[in-house]
């Protein structure tokens with residue numbers, strides 16, 4: 543069997559718990575909408591949206607209606623032509639990395655990290671190095687470390703703020719400084735922005751990198767910040783036409799185009815993005831208040847850096863205790879909850895990823911409340 547696509551560590555990890563009916567408490571997206579709640583939130587029924595939907599193939603780059611909705615409602619200074627829609631963010635990542643990278647290229651990434659953001663470049667044959675968020679300093683990013691890495695050569699810098707798994711973010715000034723460094727060293731910047739919109743206060747919202755940097759690629763999806771994973775629509779935004787053309791060539795080997803049904807639903811749903819985000823943020827803010835109540839899990843002391851964005855935390859296991867993998871096993875066995883251990887995120891920090899965007903998060907907290 544050919545091994546060009548090694549199984550992702552996340553998939554390998556989840557496989558061992560298959561069929562055990564554990565309650566996921568590691569999700570990074572808010573509670574998914576039900577159809578009824580979504581229809582009520584946007585004030586339209588799926589039936590009315592899908593009346594006379596076109597059942598032919600959609601355009602490869604995505605329907606104009608959806609690309610216009612995305613450009614107008616989610617971004618400033620972005621046009622429909624800058625957008626390509628995909629079957630999820632995962633397909634965006636696959637196409638963007640393959641469009642940009644050659645074997646031997648150097649890629650820099652912020653760790654801890656969502657595995658595909660580095661595993662796809664590694665599969666291509668790139669050299670990947672990391673700048674680590676500082677767990678002793680509110681998960682901050684040291685830009686001197688970034689510049690040091692850029693100065694020895696770098697084709698692409700991969701960032702993801704709001705950040706999975708730590709819930710960290712950048713200030714607007716830090717983002718601008720990153721872009722200044724990218725310009726200085728001629729580095730492409732891939733910004734995974736799938737949690738953009740989940741800032742607990744609007745002042746934390748960052749501009750999309752595609753809107754402020756010609757070599758910036760912004761990645762979005764309806765499954766994360768908007769909490770509709772059952773509609774499989776993600777998008778790439780980039781002002782560079784050559785890059786977009788190459789992405790389309792590669793998409794031609796994958797989904798080719800999205801389902802018209804998904805695109806039609808997404809284009810109506812995302813006409814009112816703030817309505818969806820407000821519902822999600824209401825759950826998140828309520829649950830966030832409970833985070834301070836968890837000081838230990840299964841008798842193990844932990845430390846939580848309370849995030850200002852997103853709905854996941856990377857709870858640090860206090861030194862000298864159990865490994866995160868063993869703790870996850872213990873929790874699954876005794877409490878029926880599934881969390882993610884830190885070894886899935888390319889980091890030495892011993893931590894657990896916990897999602898707090900779900901409606902049942904209070905039950906989880908109740909179990910461990912001190």
Ligand SMILES: Cc1ncc(COP(=O)(O)O)c(C=O)c1O
Pocket residue numbers: 570629630631632633656702706734736763765766776
């Ligand atoms: C940071 C990040 N990017 C991209 C994705 C992929 O999103 P999707 O599976 O909806 O394509 C995820 C999924 O967890 C993610 O956490």
